[in-house]
Amino acid sequence: MSQQWTFQITTRGRGTVEITDEVENFVAAAGISVGIAHVFVRHTSCSLCITENADPAVRTDLETLAQRWAPDDDPAYRHNQEGDDDMAAHARTLLAGESVTVPIGAGRLLLGTWQGIFLWEHRTGSHKRDIVLTVIG
């Protein structure tokens, strides 16, 4: 018994946008007690991830590390027609992933105290990002 919602988030360039509340609200509406919530972003240059929701410096530091893992404008890149940040964005998406799956118990997301769900925009410009949430009981 699956239920599904699609929603859109407008990003303001590189950085994270917390979407825990959006996901939690849909899960509450689903009215199922035990299951999973699968969240998926339909793009190849932004990620979904779970990380610490308390100190925003964690996400600043992840951005610093991501710049090492997949630098912008690297001379080795062959895919560079769409901007200095484009190939870096694809590589960061590969590393951080395009979906997260969270267990549901007692009708709520079973996230730990410090876990938040974030959309991580990897492009430097603003984008509209389509997210699909599927809840399975």
Added chain:
Amino acid sequence: MSQQWTFQITTRGRGTVEITDEVENFVAAAGISVGIAHVFVRHTSCSLCITENADPAVRTDLETLAQRWAPDDDPAYRHNQEGDDDMAAHARTLLAGESVTVPIGAGRLLLGTWQGIFLWEHRTGSHKRDIVLTVIG
């Protein structure tokens, strides 16, 4: 209500093989309207990933970056009995992951326009890779 298929892909050494059509065909056969498709590779030296399906240079560049993330034949490796590419392959599998999960809506994979599902072989030689697809409605 789960349905499951197993199929095998023969790789030609390091690089990507698109399997979107195979997965889409099984999903169509499943005949479910809303749910998820979970694709899993039963090996520790190749990955499944979702990335851009248009410009093949994206996957060339991912290969270039993977060589930095987990170089072949690194002198620090202690696991080196099975070839110069073996430990690098395990590490790349860890980073890119051994499974992908894609939402299903209206009986089809809800991939974005530029998203393809790829088997990413990390060993330099040809291998037969077993993939398990589970569709949950």
Added chain:
Amino acid sequence: MSQQWTFQITTRGRGTVEITDEVENFVAAAGISVGIAHVFVRHTSCSLCITENADPAVRTDLETLAQRWAPDDDPAYRHNQEGDDDMAAHARTLLAGESVTVPIGAGRLLLGTWQGIFLWEHRTGSHKRDIVLTVIG
């Protein structure tokens, strides 16, 4: 039809603890033939991952690489109040992920011969880690 279990693993600092048997036992108890097992850790400084279960040097080498991917005590980190290993642990969790999903067939995990499920502690000290297993048939 979902079933769910929560269990706790006490780690002894940085390194891996295999949990394949724990997950397999719950799957056997679930009594479902075909489906998926979703394993999730409710923390942001340790991971769940699937990697080779035979030669422990693979996991030693992953630790070596992780130290390059996200070094301890990096001068660039701004999140450093909770110890030299804290931000590194968040970044490693991002890369390796906080959940794994494994197909179930004939009532058993369809892992490959060399695949094991591991809790990967990224903090240097001992921690109690809560894991949620959800089995969906």
